[in-house]
Amino acid sequence: MARFGNNLKAKEPVKASIHPSASDSRKLIHEALERSEAILIVGVCEILYKGRASSTLGSGERIVIITKDKALLIHRSCGYRAVNWQPAGCNFRVEKTSEDRLEITAVRMKPLESVKISFDRIYLTCVLDLIDESKICLYASESDMQKAILHRPSLIEDGFAPITSEKEMPTGFVDILGRDKDGNYTIIEIKRGRATREAVMQLARYVEVFRKENPNTRGILVAESLARGAERALASLNLGFKRLSPKKCSEMLREVEKNEAKEIKDYF
Amino acid sequence: MARFGNNLKAKEPVKASIHPSASDSRKLIHEALERSEAILIVGVCEILYKGRASSTLGSGERIVIITKDKALLIHRSCGYRAVNWQPAGCNFRVEKTSEDRLEITAVRMKPLESVKISFDRIYLTCVLDLIDESKICLYASESDMQKAILHRPSLIEDGFAPITSEKEMPTGFVDILGRDKDGNYTIIEIKRGRATREAVMQLARYVEVFRKENPNTRGILVAESLARGAERALASLNLGFKRLSPKKCSEMLREVEKNEAKEIKDYF
DNA sequence: TGCTAAATCTCGAAC
DNA sequence: GTTCGAGGTTTAGCA
Structure with a gap:
């Protein structure tokens, strides 16, 4: 202090x-x-x-x-x-x-x-007259999930390969764009908690737009869990879902960081 | 106290x-x-x-x-x-x-x-040991805007006639559904502050779904103001906009309530 | 109880 | 400066 x-x-x-x-x-x-x-x-x-x-x-x-x-x-x-x-x-x-x-x-x-x-x-x-210079450190945010997927794409499915993240589309920004093992474009929408119908709609818009150029485009919603309405919407729109825990992602990232630090230390 | x-x-x-x-x-x-x-x-x-x-x-x-x-x-x-x-x-x-x-x-x-x-x-x-029994009274919420429109539909345009509010659709809830003076179905989406692109997309979804059954369907976004992106999106999707101030709505409602109270008083 | 949508949302980052 | 989207969102309303 x-x-x-x-x-x-x-x-x-x-x-x-x-x-x-x-x-x-x-x-x-x-x-x-x-x-x-x-x-x-x-x-x-x-x-x-x-x-x-x-x-x-x-x-x-x-x-x-x-x-x-x-x-x-x-x-x-x-x-x-x-x-x-x-x-x-x-x-x-x-x-x-x-x-x-x-x-x-x-x-x-x-x-x-x-x-x-x-x-x-x-x-x-x-x-x-309060002095408070510490920075708060928050783990297990949505961006932790994104980083974790980019670092280990198999968290989505085997053969998934990210191309870009935060790609701009007419209706907003795609969290992650990649290709699956069969070469299909795959759009990933991430939500940290329970995904709502609104999140599904967001993903649907991206996929819809992207399919105009690339018919073979899949959409996968990644979240901790699914609200009822979101489940129905996903099914009717033929989109995928991958359960992923923000905490697990955060733990994985910190493990990775530790190993990277270790590698650097080992190197010198 | x-x-x-x-x-x-x-x-x-x-x-x-x-x-x-x-x-x-x-x-x-x-x-x-x-x-x-x-x-x-x-x-x-x-x-x-x-x-x-x-x-x-x-x-x-x-x-x-x-x-x-x-x-x-x-x-x-x-x-x-x-x-x-x-x-x-x-x-x-x-x-x-x-x-x-x-x-x-x-x-x-x-x-x-x-x-x-x-x-x-x-x-x-x-x-x-704090005592605090007062209730907070908040005016000019989105629901005030909805009530005001239902009470005086001409706030949208002459000849507008509401049919239902909070109508459930596959993709969510429509704020107000009505018909315009030419008999077209008209879907109203209300935002109390500055409407974003996201709000336009929400309205677009409703109109799109509703048009499958009723081709002559219009969509009108009602808000205090429009973000740049929302403006562009509205134009390209051929949707309407009606500027409406939540404060004005709230004032109108309170005026109406006063008059209703007066009418009841006059009646007895 | 769970789900849906609003909020005087706030906050931060990107453009 | 404006816009856009996340948030440990919270909260209220309704099925």
Whole structure:
């Protein structure tokens, strides 16, 4: 951690003010916004959103977060999703509208929209000077599946040979284009989870277009599993399916990477 | 607010513990979980996620929220999206793993997955007994647009007459099916924001299938605006476009509701 | 319970 | 800057 790595005395990363007055809270928030520090507020508020859509939310006790990059999050005591929000890059206005009331407005310019939070009461205002330089590493994404297939085409079927990936077509991008052991063009559409009817339609469009030039073209949907409707659609459109687990692909890739590193190490 | 409405002395809704020891933090969190209160933690942690996918995130200062309904949210100092999370209904385990280390694990049963947070240091632990009974009201959704069109079909064009909505087809559900002033079947696909090529393709599929039975079938895409690719696709597929604002639809609906209420009132 | 489609989707990469 | 597609998508509605 940068904060502790150099043995200098750490600056206090959390300044908490419990039951602050509206004035104090306004001052803390205003200064934190100026310095681009994160802010955490717990209190009783009403919320108005106007923009692409609009929403109203009556009084309730909520958690409000403003991030360093000026995103806004309002969380209720239940549920994973924020009840109101704005993505990063907002302009904030903080106003004391009466002795005990504080109003925070986040304005996004494009598209023009705003979220207004009117606090009746503030229980807690924290200014957070958080340091967080780590990068998140995510495994078993769709692109891991694509890489795995390109690296070991037999994951699809024996004799499959990729030609290109991300080939552009009039209706979008084909995940993988290749030929099967009989020389037929084969279009691969990858979905990491349960493939829906929509995914089948996407594959069908590519195959349809490609067949105009190359009649002997097959389509194979690759996914962890198939939704009912997708199964029916595949059958009626005469397209193939290959079950493939994103986790298995990711594990295989990491194994490959390890071996490659080893080979390089062995080489020197 | 329920908390203040009855003039009883309010229970303190926020218990904040600044720089708690791992033991104290563990105790606070454990009790809050038992009582289904919300929890807010700020500290230095590493995170491991394993489940449908998997992720690792090295040490950093973050905000952790556990909600009353046992959802988990981990926010970084930047960005709107949580970096790791679990939806409501998790089982939590809180363990002190060494003098200064605290480990919180959220386990979701279906699908089986887990998020493990290892705290090196905790700056703040808050137990939040939040009351929030308000319902959020959201306007200008896609279904508002559909309702508005069904209520006033001339929003599409003069003489348009809806037959059904949400009609099932082999390839999906048609938003609105109707006839135009010349008796042609007309399929309406609605998007609330900017319509993409994907939306045009969806409409094209419906029209294509429907034309097999009824050659005189038109397709109209209804949206706030059109992406470039969507525009091209519409032109080449000979489909129509009608610009319609979700906000306008929502306003119209509320006007209609008001008048209906008035009519009923006038009647009695 | 499973499936389908929307979302104030957001986010990132490619053009 | 716009467009396009993925996402650990989540969530709500309906069969």
